[in-house]
Amino acid sequence: xxxxxxxxxxxxxxxxxxxxxxxxxxxxxxxxxxxxxxxxxxxxxxxxxxxxxxxxxxxxxxxxxxxxxxxxxxxxxxxxxxxxxxxxxxxxxxxxxxxxxxxxxxxxxxxxxxxxxxxxxxxxxxxxxxxxxxxxxxxxxxxxxxxxxxxxxxxxxxxxxxx
Numbered sequence: 766x767x768x769x770x771x772x773x774x775x776x777x778x779x780x781x782x783x784x785x786x787x788x789x790x791x792x793x794x795x796x797x798x799x800x801x802x803x804x805x806x807x808x809x810x811x812x813x814x815x816x817x818x819x820x821x822x823x824x825x826x827x828x829x830x831x832x833x834x835x836x837x838x839x840x841x842x843x844x845x846x847x848x849x850x851x852x853x854x855x856x857x858x859x860x861x862x863x864x865x866x867x868x869x870x871x872x873x874x875x876x877x878x879x880x881x882x883x884x885x886x887x888x889x890x891x892x893x894x895x896x897x898x899x900x901x902x903x904x905x906x907x908x909x910x911x912x913x914x915x916x917x918x919x920x921x922x923x924x925x926x927x928x
Contacts, residue, residue: 769857770815780821780823781863787821791825802834802898805831805833805887805897805899808831808883808901809858809860810825810858811858811886814827824854824856825846826846826847828903830843830845830902830903830908830909832899832909832912832915833897833898833900834898834899834900835898835915835918836895836896836915837919838913839862839863839870840908841861842908843860844861845857846859857875857876859872859874859875859876860886860887862890862894863905863909872914873886
């Protein structure tokens, strides 16, 4: 019984350390969202969330807004949340696509398709909207402002190009 208590205490400490590490990375990601860019897949974060759920039994619930350098003003919202499928706990992502004016254009979810189909949808979204160098934001307003600035900068560059 004493060994079981020692083992349980060691597991608790290890899980606490893992939780603190994950939380620190998440806070850093939100703090430095504009300064750092990532791919759309990394910005959405589903595969990382699924890995953390599988290997560490740590489940994420998050909302992030994603805009990209040089895009035409649209942005997306990625909602990551725990889900149970056939008795197994995992993560899912709900994606909402906004146009340049902040109106919802489309929505899709990883729960409605397999991983290959979900990644294909993200790939189509990336190509269609120019979401290559992505930035994550914690509010819709910040993402919309960044996307608006990118659209305006693109207009200025187009206006300066010789014909």
